[in-house]
Amino acid sequence: MRTKTIFQNYLFVLPAVLIFSIFYIYPFYKVFTLSLCQWDGIARFDFAGNFIGLRNFIELFQDKIWWGAMLQAGYITLIALTFQNALALILAFACDRNIKGGHIYRVIFYLPLVLSEVVVGLVWKWIYDGNYGLLNHWLASMGFSNLVTDWLSNPNTALTCVAIIHCWKGFGWGFIIFLAGLQTIPRQLYEAARVDGASSWQMFKSVTMPLMVPVFILVSILTILGTMQVFVLILSMTDGGPGYHTEVPVTRILASMVDSSRFGYACSQGVMFGMVLLAVSFVQIKLSKYMKQA
Amino acid sequence: MKEGAKYKVEKFLKDSVIHILLIIVSIGCLFPLLWMVGSSLKTQQTIFSDMSVFPKNPAWGNFYSAWTKGEFGMYFLNSLFYTVTVVFCIVIISSLAAFAFSRLKFPGKNILFYMFLGAMMIPLPGSFVPLYVLMTRLHLVNTRIGYILCMINVGLSFSIYLLKTFFDKMPTELEDAARIDGCSRLGIWWNMALPLARPAIAVIVIFNSLNVWNEYILATLIFSSKNLMPLQRGLMIFQGIHVTEYPLLMAGMTITALPIILVYLIMQRHIIKGITAGVIVG
């Protein structure tokens, strides 16, 4: 290839790379440096004086609460990957058919995304409330009084309850992207398959699935990233409680940064968290490449 | 004839089942919204005691008070400006980059792409202070352009990744044909890639406009003049440390939600069947 062409090709990515390197790479480099320091975020920063090597990371490896938070975020992510995405996919399929009022549903499914966390928190807390909650009211009236509990304060149910709200609020993205993916499948392929006498299931398996694999991967990576980093919802629902039962990595990072003013430690948590997410996504991408070939 | 009737019955049954499912989910999605609108019509005293969804004596004045007390007029224009600019820039910049990552050849392509991918994954919770230091050095603190650049950066990685996924899916034959016809790369991007990826662009517009419209924390960091702040600042005035004026807050949130729902209403039309199929046939 000629140098001129290559140069021109670079121009396509130039604006993105420029903005990215100024506003991402530099802060990233700083956060990385800070993760090797002991600094409260207030005192005048002096790298040589505050440098403590890998001590933050060593402490972090032994921090049981941190890894517990990671597991809990993993649990929410697992629920989101399965239930939330299954729901999103089913709904996308339903709306992909030429169904009456399809566009109305599409609008409705988007609404939870628009709602502020304040409203979500207020409404769901009212549903889950131990004394006056809708959920307990329904359970009692249907004769399941033994199931009645204090949903958000019960250590056995709190995390799942939060996960359900998260899935409810977030399934719209999966829905929209799945729908967009389904819509880009050329209809001719379906028609050709129908002419060949394929059943709905066969069409799904041989036409839809292969073309949707990249979209599946996209949605699952986005789900993992979005869910692992969940925190606003947690702050407004339980603030990590009861005890540490609904703590997630980002709430831990905030606790180090805001509550205990351990800026360096918070940065090391951020770096560690990023590495875990990177590793997970990397595995996911490799897995999907393998899937594509299969 | 018989076959047709059977097919119709089957379709009707199938559709009914689907409708029931869709309606159940819809109720779950609509309820909190109705609660928000209903609450915006109550008063501070009745909001938690009056359990009806819509109060008997709706206080429509709440919307007026929210608009004036929250100084929404000014913030609204600001937010509109930020959202339109940021989303527009993101669409152009990210589609150019995604097109290059998907279709063009140049050394270091994969490394660059994985860099963006990685950026999406590594959250920078501690980056507030470095970012502020950087913005001060570049004299971008308390400027619109500084905020816009930051927000573009926030949405960039996701958009590039999403668009690349969609560009990758597109058939290459058309592109080759266009190339033979003498279209430049820029021409292919504009005439082929963008129209073909319309559903994906619609998703990006929806995602980023919601993101920018609801952003607040970064704005607090970068701006100090009130008259540069976005809409969410208006809502903050109702959420005191101790006293929250719930009805006004709910009214303000309803007002805030409307434009973003409108954006979705407009954009979701582009996620419909036919457009892409038509292009591929043509």
Next chain:
Amino acid sequence: MNKKLCIFFILSLFIVFLSLSLVGCGPKAQNKEQVKTIKVWHWMSDREKAFLELAKRYEIETGIRVNFELYAPSDAYAQKVRAAAQTNTLPDIYGILGEKRDFASFIKAGYVYDITEEMDKNEGAWKNKLFAKALSVNEFGQGNSFEVKPGIYGAPIDVTNMQMLYNKDLLKAVGVDPSNPPRTWKDLVAVNRKLKAKGIQGLVSGWGETWMIDCFASNYAFNIMGKDKVLDTIRGKIPYTDPDWIKVFDLFREMRDEGIFASGIVTMVNKTAEQLFANNRAAFAFNGSWCVNVYRGMNPDLNYGAMLPPEASDKYPMTIWGGAGSSFMVNKQSKEAQLAVDFLKWITDAPQQVFLSKETQDLPSNKNSLKDMPMVLSQFANAMDNTTHPNAWGVSEFPVVIEAFDKGIQSIIIGEKTPEQLAREVQQVKEREIAKKQ
């Protein structure tokens, strides 16, 4: 197809430029005349209106313009102040959110103007106007453990304290004299049994926000073992496994067993607790003096009173948390430091304090402004004598220990841990932190 796309892009471009031009039409450069201006950063959205009004009055009186800039929520504010400190762009007046340790760090980095001299001027004219308890929160004493030069570094603009509230109507409903709420722990348990029999919830509070647990527990620690022993524990001389501490933790177990807590208290935010109490859904609340304003907004007819938490022991007096609600600091690097100090003097003066107190129902930090206050608010004001605050202790506990302590009490409330277990765990964390420091 392309046409439509083009139209879309042209349209959006049009909107961009339209907005750009709109923006350009905004107020052009401000009047060039030199008006002396001081800039104040704050986070108190509730008071924004009152502050702007005061700024207007101040400009009329002195010709000095005061620009109040609000950054809310408080977390975002705290971040902004820290970021601005790093770039030396702090305003003339600002507030520091955080623990005393953070305050000390700000001072040591040279961001805070020492106002001790100003306080002591004219035989302490300024100092004597203010509540000593409110000042002590901003004060660093001789030989403080933070190694800060002794002095006063901030001016309190209001005071606050944390007490128990009781619903008079609900107490009456179960046959308890509303003018005689429970004074001792035994009384509380007895009253609660009556409430329970009628299906009325006992105590609500925002214990999802862990600092409120910390506050409640520390009240009883003072009551059971006295101030010296509590401070000695923080200094590391007495372990948390001491029987007295176990007694403190055991109170929470007893409250759980007796069903005194309202359901969901461990994850409840205080705003929810306030809704419940204001709507007569619980007989007791543990809350700060700001609640008077909150309850008034939600239910003006609420019939309630304030009291000290019932004593669990008669060895030491009950002590509650209290002190400055919010304080302002002057930026040491500010060119207008003197103007800023003058403004703080003015805003803590009686007329302005009365105005602020009227507008937002906060307790004024100025002693001479306690007039015409609602009943409950004056009950809060009277309790100021019984207050203390971690920021006035001169020593501070490791944040990690505080977290283990508070979260552990949540675990007791949900029945996961016993008081003894918690005591051991907190002590372990404490020893680990001490070892780390050495």
